[in-house]
Amino acid sequence: MSSIGGFLAAGLIGAYKYRTRGTMSTSVFLMQLRVAAQGTVVGCLTIGLAYSMAKEYLFDKAPKENAKSLTN
Template structure:
């Protein structure tokens, strides 16, 4: 028996790595898309912020972006736990 790994990750391209990561944890990809969406929305709303200072606007934007990513990852974790623990098939054991 050889000590060679079944798949050598050093040989994969960036696109292959992204595809593998999206299959392993799709909620991480959803979180990143949400992050990009919140940042894009913040860039759009920057001109209409009124009398709010830039530092306060950026702080609120940071909190919204982090909340989006943490929410997506929490929902993904809850989904995985429910799927593995509550909805598991007893026939496979």
């Protein structure tokens, strides 16, 4: 759900900034908006991956019980 909220917020902010862009051309504005959106996505993916790796390798020190041996 938070990704949908983030998408809507980014769309509303982009629409507002488009209306108040002044003399900047539309193509330059859209190029800057695309770069900002891509940077945000890369940042979110990096933070999510770092959190996932930290949770799995640093914070979860309990032994895994679902690993079964190959011998009976």
